[in-house]
Amino acid sequence: MPEPSKEEIEARAYQLWEQAGIPVGREKEFWNLAEQELRNEDKSSPVRTPDTL
Incomplete structure (x- = not known):
């Protein structure tokens, strides 16, 4: 998923x-x-937080 x-x-x-x-x-x-939340929707994003794994 793109940015x-x-x-x-x-x-x-x-x-x-x-x-x-x-x-x-x-x-x-x-x-x-909002930006972080949308990035976290893509599980391949390197910006994920530990609680979204």
């Missing part, structure tokens, strides 16, 4: 941000979380 697209990351980050109650000033945090 997640900017649009995919943006959409997921927005979902996470809304679920968290739309906190101000944490956009980068939600972007990074």
Whole structure:
């Protein structure tokens, strides 16, 4: 699976941000979380965390 697209990351980050109650000033945090989450969907990604194995 290729790297997640900017649009995919943006959409997921927005979902996470809304679920968290739309906190101000944490956009980068939600972007990074969304990017990591999407990468973890691909089990061949080297960026996996131990809890996703």
